[in-house]
Amino acid sequence: MQVDIDKTDRLLVQALQQDARLTSGELAQLANLSQSPTWRRVRRLEEAGLILGYHAALDRRALGYDVLAFVLVGIDRQNESSSSAFEQAVLDIPEVVMVHGISGPEDFMLVVVARDLDHYSEVLQKRLHRLPSVRQVHTHFSLQDFKGQIGNLPILPA
CATH class of the missing domain: 1.10.10.10 (Winged helix-like DNA-binding domain superfamily/Winged helix DNA-binding domain)
Structure with missing residues (x-):
């Protein structure tokens, strides 16, 4: 509205x-x-819902997240139960700070933060690839931030 x-x-x-x-x-x-x-x-x-809330903007690098990845995920079946199962499971991954259902050959775009490439590899192999109905995953790494902040950064133990 x-x-x-x-x-x-x-x-x-x-x-x-x-x-x-x-x-x-x-x-x-x-x-x-x-x-x-x-x-x-x-x-x-x-x-009226125009202002959704008030948040502290955190610097991901100051929190130790040097890697920012845009992850495109395709799922096997595009039905309500498959999508819902995927959506519920992805909410449990703290490194996933944003999720969008998208149009095109993939079904979802995730924004993922990680301490380094080894941490991202662990998240990819142990969490993202094991999400329900995952068919394919394509990762694009951010090389430089030009504009924008990502809210809800997880504060993970070192």
Whole structure:
């Protein structure tokens, strides 16, 4: 469902995307409003589902994840039970930080973080290849980040 937002809402959302720790007073100042209307606007955007939550953006390399991989997975059967079993199983792998069902020759795209290539190889062999109905797996490694952050990075024991 699309949420109708005006110029002031956009300004508030952009400010929160840059720094979710801004106080309602700081937001009000940016929007040239008083605190109460600013708080009500933000609350309305949260309740409408436009703002899903507030998160800390973590640096994957500072956490020891030097490898970022985009993994394309094809499954044997494209039916509800096979897809559902795959989806449930992939949720249990902490190194998989994002999952998308996609169009094209593969069925899913995973974003996977790993400490190094040996760690990725272990995740691939012991976890990804053993997911239900996996037919094929193709890995593409990120060589350089240009834009974007990945949320929900796992903090694994060393």
